[in-house]
Structures are given as structure tokens and as C-alpha cells.
Amino acid sequence: xxxxxxxxxxxxxxxxxxxxxxxxxxxxxxxxxxxxxxxxxxxxxxxxxxxxxxxxxxxxxxxxxxxxxxxxxxxxxxxxxxxxxxxxxxxxxxxxxxxxxxxxxxxxxxxxxxxxxxxxxxxxxxxxxxxxxxxxxxxxxxxxxxxxxxxxxxxxxxxxxxxxxxxxxxxxxxxxxxxxxxxxxxxxxxxxxxxxxxxxxxxxxxxxxxxxxxxxxxxxxxxxxxxxxxxxxxxxxxxxxxxxxxxxxxxxxxxxxxxxxxxxxxxxxxxxxxxxxxxxxxxxxxxxxxxxxxxxxxxxxxxxxxxxxxxxxxxxxxxxxxxxxxxxxxxxxxxxxxxxxxxxxxxxxxxxxxxxxxxxxxxxxxxxxxxxxxxxxxxxxxxxxxxxxxxxxxxxxxxxxxxxxxxxxxxxxxxxxxxxxxxxxxxxxxxxxxxxxxxxxxxxxxxxxxxxxxxxx
Amino acid sequence: xxxxxxxxxxxxxxxxxxxxxxxxxxxxxxxxxxxxxxxxxxxxxxxxxxxxxxxxxxxxxxxxxxxxxxxxxxxxxxxxxxxxxxxxxxxxxxxxxxxxxxxxxxxxxxxxxxxxxxxxxxxxxxxxxxxxxxxxxxxxxxxxxxxxxxxxxxxxxxxxxxxxxxxxxxxxxxxxxxxxxxxxxxxxxxxxxxxxxxxxxxxxxxxxxxxxxxxxxxxxxxxxxxxxxxxxxxxxxxxxxxxxxxxxxxxxxxxxxxxxxxxxxxxxxxxxxxxxxxxxxxxxxxxxxxxxxxxxxxxxxxxxxxxxxxxxxxxxxxxxxxxxxxxxxxxxxxxxxxxxxxxxxxxxxxxxxxxxxx
Numbered sequence: 001x002x003x004x005x006x007x008x009x010x011x012x013x014x015x016x017x018x019x020x021x022x023x024x025x026x027x028x029x030x031x032x033x034x035x036x037x038x039x040x041x042x043x044x045x046x047x048x049x050x051x052x053x054x055x056x057x058x059x060x061x062x063x064x065x066x067x068x069x070x071x072x073x074x075x076x077x078x079x080x081x082x083x084x085x086x087x088x089x090x091x092x093x094x095x096x097x098x099x100x101x102x103x104x105x106x107x108x109x110x111x112x113x114x115x116x117x118x119x120x121x122x123x124x125x126x127x128x129x130x131x132x133x134x135x136x137x138x139x140x141x142x143x144x145x146x147x148x149x150x151x152x153x154x155x156x157x158x159x160x161x162x163x164x165x166x167x168x169x170x171x172x173x174x175x176x177x178x179x180x181x182x183x184x185x186x187x188x189x190x191x192x193x194x195x196x197x198x199x200x201x202x203x204x205x206x207x208x209x210x211x212x213x214x215x216x217x218x219x220x221x222x223x224x225x226x227x228x229x230x231x232x233x234x235x236x237x238x239x240x241x242x243x244x245x246x247x248x249x250x251x252x253x254x255x256x257x258x259x260x261x262x263x264x265x266x267x268x269x270x271x272x273x274x275x276x277x278x279x280x281x282x283x284x285x286x287x288x289x290x291x292x293x294x295x296x297x298x299x300x301x302x303x304x305x306x307x308x309x310x311x312x313x314x315x316x317x318x319x320x321x322x323x324x325x326x327x328x329x330x331x332x333x334x335x336x337x338x339x340x341x342x343x344x345x346x347x348x349x350x351x352x353x354x355x356x357x358x359x360x361x362x363x364x365x366x367x368x369x370x371x372x373x374x375x376x377x378x379x380x381x382x383x384x385x386x387x388x389x390x391x392x393x394x395x396x397x398x399x400x401x402x403x404x405x406x407x408x409x410x411x412x413x414x415x416x417x418x419x420x421x422x423x424x425x426x427x428x429x430x431x432x433x434x435x436x437x438x439x440x441x442x443x444x445x446x447x448x449x450x451x452x453x454x455x456x457x
Numbered sequence: 458x459x460x461x462x463x464x465x466x467x468x469x470x471x472x473x474x475x476x477x478x479x480x481x482x483x484x485x486x487x488x489x490x491x492x493x494x495x496x497x498x499x500x501x502x503x504x505x506x507x508x509x510x511x512x513x514x515x516x517x518x519x520x521x522x523x524x525x526x527x528x529x530x531x532x533x534x535x536x537x538x539x540x541x542x543x544x545x546x547x548x549x550x551x552x553x554x555x556x557x558x559x560x561x562x563x564x565x566x567x568x569x570x571x572x573x574x575x576x577x578x579x580x581x582x583x584x585x586x587x588x589x590x591x592x593x594x595x596x597x598x599x600x601x602x603x604x605x606x607x608x609x610x611x612x613x614x615x616x617x618x619x620x621x622x623x624x625x626x627x628x629x630x631x632x633x634x635x636x637x638x639x640x641x642x643x644x645x646x647x648x649x650x651x652x653x654x655x656x657x658x659x660x661x662x663x664x665x666x667x668x669x670x671x672x673x674x675x676x677x678x679x680x681x682x683x684x685x686x687x688x689x690x691x692x693x694x695x696x697x698x699x700x701x702x703x704x705x706x707x708x709x710x711x712x713x714x715x716x717x718x719x720x721x722x723x724x725x726x727x728x729x730x731x732x733x734x735x736x737x738x739x740x741x742x743x744x745x746x747x748x749x750x751x752x753x754x755x756x757x758x759x760x761x762x763x764x765x766x767x768x769x770x771x772x773x774x775x776x777x778x779x780x781x782x783x784x785x786x787x788x789x790x791x792x793x794x795x796x797x798x799x800x801x802x803x804x805x806x807x808x809x810x811x812x813x814x815x
Binding site: 353 | 532537
């Protein structure tokens with residue numbers, strides 16, 4: 001008999017289930033009670049054990065939750081099996097005991113910081129020790145597109161011993177729900193400190209108000225408007241961590257285009273477009289390619305189109321909605337006309353007979369928001385400064401810059417990108433593969449969640 | 458000028474053909490032939506069209522069905538000069554609706570293209586509507602206040618056809634450029650009018666009027682035979698009602714039958730209009746026989762089957778002097794005799810779209 005997902009979380013009741021304020025109140029009270037009994041009593045090492053063991057299981061081909069995720073995932077999430085597999089394998093591959101310890105050290109300076117008052121070596125001179133404590137209950141508002149941020153929020157919450165209510169966007173609870181079940185299977189007591197539910201954001205204000213009343217901390221991922229709407233409804237004492245939508249782009253220098261590794265570089269760029277079908281905030285909208293009049297950017301675009309075509313069979317894009325397809329079709333026809341009108345400055349390449357992938361080349365460094373789903377712009381730019389000017393309108397919203405350059409250019413470019421506003425710089429090909437310790441939106445991962453207690457000896 | 462002469466010649470022929478089209482609509486083969494001929498002539502005036510065809514591997518000296526001829530997205534009217542008319546012969550242009558801060562489509566016209574435009578407009582209008590004895594009333598500003606609105610130009614022609622004066626327009630342009638309705642003036646006329654009324658306006662203007670009537674507790678009993686024509690979407694200018702809701706409120710507010718309400722579908726980028734017909738409780742739009750509709754699948758680019766949603770393309774021969782085939786931003790389904798609108802593409806455009814997509 002096929003393995004069935006058990007009924008445990010609210011999201012298991014299906015998308016049509018209706019909830020009452022009483023149900024949400026009871027869920028919050030249960031979460032707090034369970035947290036008191038099963039989370040606050042454990043040490044960090046025990047939590048890390050459960051997390052890393054669960055992650056190891058997820059990497060096994062016959063793990064039931066993995067099989068469900070990859071089997072039903074394409075229908076539930078819209079991502080092809082291969083895309084889901086690559087994304088989940090990266091996430092769970094990162095979730096090791098060693099990496100979790102590194103994260104704690106990076107964030108809190110000491111592995112035992114959440115267990116007892118302690119001091120890192122650099123603090124010893126002050127003759128004090130410190131203990132960090134997480135909120136009793138965190139509510140997460142998880143955005144729709146990609147499941148990894150919701151799972152990462154759950155990991156961080158568990159590390160600081162917080163019970164968590166994860167409110168997923170409509171139709172987006174499938175993978176987070178499986179992750180919660182897998183934790184529950186590894187350790188039912190720890191799993192009982194999680195609740196997963198889904199409803200359309202803002203539509204069930206009375207339920208959300210209950211969550212806000214019971215939570216010390218609320219995190220949310222979404223558009224600036226969504227974040228503002230949530231922030232304004234919170235009680236004054238509730239801590240709010242909002243992660244607005246971000247955009248990312250790649251930058252390729254002349255040096256990188258001049259080397260023998262161009263094909264490898266283009267393959268890496270395709271990895272970034274293909275991962276999560278370009279829907280995550282770490283996915284590139286644009287690749288800027290330095291151009292000195294020798295058509296480097298045009299060549300990059302051509303090669304990228306070839307590569308996306310080649311890869312489509314092995315790692316197909318998921319099915320898209322009619323509206324998303326119409327947006328792609330509409331942009332394509334616009335660029336078709338533009339390229340007929342200005343053949344020297346605009347070119348475009350697209351998959352035949354479907355909307356699977358599109359590459360648009362423009363000899364103009366003005367940043368363009370892509371309609372995503374593997375629709376990528378390649379923009380020629382004379383220099384990094386020109387790219388900065390072109391991307392000025394998204395400057396406040398830039399997350400990752402994927403960088404391809406020569407070894408001796410790296411540090412200078414990284415410094416300039418950081419000063420300009422990028423919060424993450426990584427090699428092209430790894431844009432959607434951040435390490436576990438990546439600071440989301442340039443903010444601390446645990447530092448914003450915990451409350452410190454300093455004890456002067 | 459030689460290329461333009463060939464466009465003029467086509468325009469004259471089409472002008473004459475439209476006059477007969479009421480009794481003898483253009484057939485499939487005739488339309489196919491005319492469309493290809495017109496495309497060839499337009500491509501000779503506009504190298505962009507020529508290059509588009511070449512890039513698609515079309516050999517224009519062969520027979521190419523009209524469905525395969527490249528359509529130009531309406532967005533392109535905002536940035537390209539899509540006209541076969543030499544600059545010194547251009548006398549006016551129509552702009553798409555929108556605010557002054559955003560780019561708007563510009564459709565150039567000269568004397569001859571306007572003559573053809575009006576022939577197309579009035580031939581199809583008279584075929585569908587009998588309003589000669591009506592009191593014409595419009596919720597839009599008049600043509601002097603909105604000289605570049607194809608909608609207002611069209612309504613002005615309807616006014617002339619009904620033999621009414623310039624006091625028929627009750628729209629005013631507010632300081633921010635938006636269109637508002639002079640409720641007082643309109644309601645005074647509606648209260649006293651004894652002739653059947655032909656009341657036209659945008660959907661959002663009707664919503665404003667109906668809201669105001671509700672606030673004042675007004676219901677009008679328009680004389681029998683009155684007709685209401687609404688057109689266009691909302692674009693954030695009022696609360697949004699479904700067609701059924703809007704028509705339901707219009708029916709009650711003005712005491713008319715549902716079949717007395719007609720929708721118009723048109724745009725500044727086209728020279729022909731579609732009107733909807735209510736048959737068996739279902740509304741479907743129909744263009745005249747010199748304009749044809751193709752619904753293409755966003756995913757495959759091929760024509761969709763009946764009942765399937767596709768992007769609406771209009772091949773309008775009356776666009777003789779600009780570009781014949783236009784790809785709109787509307788989604789629609791094909792019905793037995795026409796099409797039904799099923800929403801619009803996201804308002805997002807590459808240069809202005811929100812970060813929501815991220």
C-alpha cells in the first residue's frame with residue numbers, strides 16, 4: 001500500500017477546510033504548552049540531532065516523504081520533478097550537524113548560547129556571560145513561490161526553541177507540510193511544536209488576529225504592501241521581521257568572457273535560470289555582460305539560449321498558468337518586433353511551440369524585471385558603473401549578485417557591489433544554492449529572533 | 458510616395474467594398490487575398506514588417522493565410538512609428554487611454570485614413586444600431602476637450618448620426634486629467650427627456666453614475682426603445698463590477714431590458730469596432746466582415762480550439778494606413794459567431810512592472 005500523509009496538521013485537512021478562531025486559539029495554546037514541555041527542556045545538541053537526522057533521511061531515495069514530494073510535487077507545486085529534486089537535495093544537503101553548528105557560532109558566537117550562560121573567548125575580558133532565548137511562539141507568513149524559505153524559517157525557529165505556526169499562502173503548503181511531518185516522524189514531541197495551515201493571505205483576518213495575539217514574534221515574506229498590511233495589524237509588543245521581495249542579477253566581466261571557460265560559465269548561468277524555474281528571489285532577472293564592442297554579451301546570450309534548449313529535456317520547466325504563459329507570449333511578441341526594428345540592439349531566442357525558455361539580448365544596461373519562468377535578459381554594459389546606473393531603480397531590493405570574473409578582479413568587485421547595496425555575492429551557478437549560514441536580506445538569521453540576557457559575574 | 462500610393466489605392470478599394478459588405482460580407486477567400494495584399498503593401502512602407510516576415514520564414518510572394526501574417530502587439534504603438542502615411546500628410550492621431558505620466562499608444566491618421574475609419578465605423582454601427590430618433594447622451598467629454606480619444610471621436614459620430622447637438626456630452630476633464638461626469642446636468646436631462654435615449658459611456662463612468670444615482674435614491678424610467686452602450690474596462694478608475702453586475706444595475710437604474718444594453722469593443726490601435734449580441738442569454742462580440750479575430754494559445758502560439766482561452770488578435774483591413782494585424786492584451790474565447798472577453802493580461806509592462814513577480 002502506498003504511504004499516505006497522516007492527518008496531523010491543519011493543512012492536512014485540504015485547501016477547502018474552514019477554520020474558526022477557536023480552532024486557531026486552541027492550536028496556539030497547544031503549541032505553547034508543547035513547546036514548554038518538549039522544546040524548552042532540550043539542549044541545542046538534541047535539536048540539531050533531530051534536524052540533521054531528518055535531513056539525512058530526505059536525501060535517501062526511498063524515504064517516504066521524499067517519494068511523496070517528488071511524486072505528487074509536480075502537480076501540487078507546479079515544479080517538474082527534476083527541479084524539485086535539485087532544490088530539495090541542495091536544501092537538505094546543507095542541513096548537516098556541522099553546518100548548523102557553524103550557523104550557531106556565526107550568529108550567537110557560542111554553541112551553548114541557547115542552553116546556558118556562556119562566553120566566547122572574545123567576551124572573556126568583560127567578565128560576563130550571556131544566554132540567548134527564543135520567543136515561545138513564532139508565526140510565519142510564508143510566501144508562495146518556492147518552499148525553501150518556509151522550511152528554513154522552521155529550522156531557525158526550532159534552533160531557538162520556539163513553537164511555530166506556519167501560515168502558508170494558498171496552494172503553497174505542500175512541501176513545508178511534508179517537512180513538518182518528517183520532523184514529527186523523527187521526533188513526535190518536537191513535531192508537536194509545529195503547526196502548518198494554509199489560507200489566502202489577508203482573507204482570514206480574524207484567524208490572523210488570533211495568531212498575532214498569541215505570538216511574541218511574527219515573520220513574513222511577501223510584497224512590501226503585504227508586509228505593511230501585516231505590520232499595521234500587530235499588537236505593539238510583537239516583534240516583526242519582514243522580508244520584502246528581492247531581485248537578483250548576474251554580472252560577467254570582460255575577463256570572464258575572454259577565458260577558455262565560457263562554456264562552463266554559460267552552463268552555470270543556465271543552472272541559475274533553471275533552479276526553481278527562476279521563481280525565487282535569488283534567481284537572476286538579468287545577466288549583465290561587459291562588452292567592449294566585440295559582441296561579448298551577444299555571444300553570451302546566444303550560448304545561453306543553446307544551453308537552455310539543451311537542458312529543457314533533462315530538467316523541464318513546470319507547467320505555468322494561462323496568465324503567466326500569456327505574459328511570456330506577449331513579451332516575446334514585443335521583443336520580436338523590437339528586434340526586427342532594431343536588429344543591432346535587440347535580439348531574442350525562444351523555445352519552439354511552447355513558452356519553456358526565452359532569452360532576450362539588449363544592448364542597453366537598463367535593468368528589466370523578468371516575468372520569470374525561465375525568461376532571462378542578457379544586457380550588454382560597458383562597465384559595472386553603467387550596470388549600477390541601469391539597476392538604480394531596484395537598488396533597494398537587490399539580494400544576490402552572481403559574479404563571474406577573473407581571480408584578481410574579485411575582491412574589488414565584491415567591495416563595490418557590497419557598497420552599492422547587494423547583500424549576497426556568489427559565483428554564477430550558485431545563485432539559488434546559498435549556504436545554510438546565508439544571511440537572508442543581509443539580516444542576522446538568529447540575532448533578530450532571540451532576546452539576550454547578559455550576566456555580569 | 459509610390460508605396461504610399463499603393464496603400465491609398467487599397468484604401469479606396471476597401472472603402473467601396475465596405476459599402477456593399479452589409480448585403481455581401483467579405484468571404485474567407487476574399488479576406489485572405491486582401492489581407493496578404495495589404496500586408497505586402499504595408500511591409501513595403503515599413504521595413505520592420507518586412508523583416509518580421511522574413512525572420513519568420515514567410516515568403517510573401519507565395520500564398521500566406523492571414524492567420525500566419527505577423528501581428529503587432531498594441532504595446533508597440535507606444536514606442537514605434539507604425540504608420541504608412543508620410544509625415545507631412547498626417548493630420549491627427551488617436552491616443553490610448555491612460556494617464557499623462559505613462560506612455561500611450563499613438564495611432565496616426567491622415568484625411569484618407571480618417572475617411573476609411575469613418576466608413577468602417579458608421580457602416581458597422583448602422584448595421585447594428587437604429588438610433589436616428591434617439592436623444593444621444595454621452596458620459597465622456599466632447600471632442601474639443603478630448604481631441605485624441607478615438608472613443609470620443611466615435612461617440613461624436615454617433616451624436617451626429619442621431620442629429621443631436623454638442624450639449625450631449627456630460628463628461629468633464631478634471632485637474633488630474635481624469636474623466637468625470639456632470640451628474641446634475643445628466644440627471645436633469647434624463648428626468649425630462651421624452652424621446653428614447655441613446656446613452657453611451659465607459660464602464661467605469663456608468664459605475665460612477667449608478668453609484669451617484671443610488672446615493673441620491675434616483676431611478677430613471679427611460680422611454681421605451683432607449684439603448685445604453687458601455688465600453689472598455691476599469692483600469693483602476695472605479696470599483697470593478699462583473700459584466701453581469703454592471704448590466705444588472707444598469708437595467709434596474711434606467712428601467713431598460715438587458716437586450717437594450719450593448720457593449721462595444723474597440724481601441725485606438727484599430728479602425729473597426731465589435732459590438733456584442735445577446736442571444737440565448739449569452740453575449741458575444743462580432744466585428745464586421747473586414748476585420749477578423751484569431752485567438753492564439755499563449756503556450757503554443759497556435760490557434761486555440763473552441764471554448765479555449767487565447768490571446769486576442771484582430772486582423773483589421775480598415776487599418777490600411779498603419780498595421781493590419783494587431784495583437785491585443787485581452788484574453789478571449791471563441792464562440793460560434795464571435796468571441797467573448799475573458800480578462801486582460803497583467804497590467805505589468807517590462808519597464809514598469811511591480812516587484813510582485815519576484
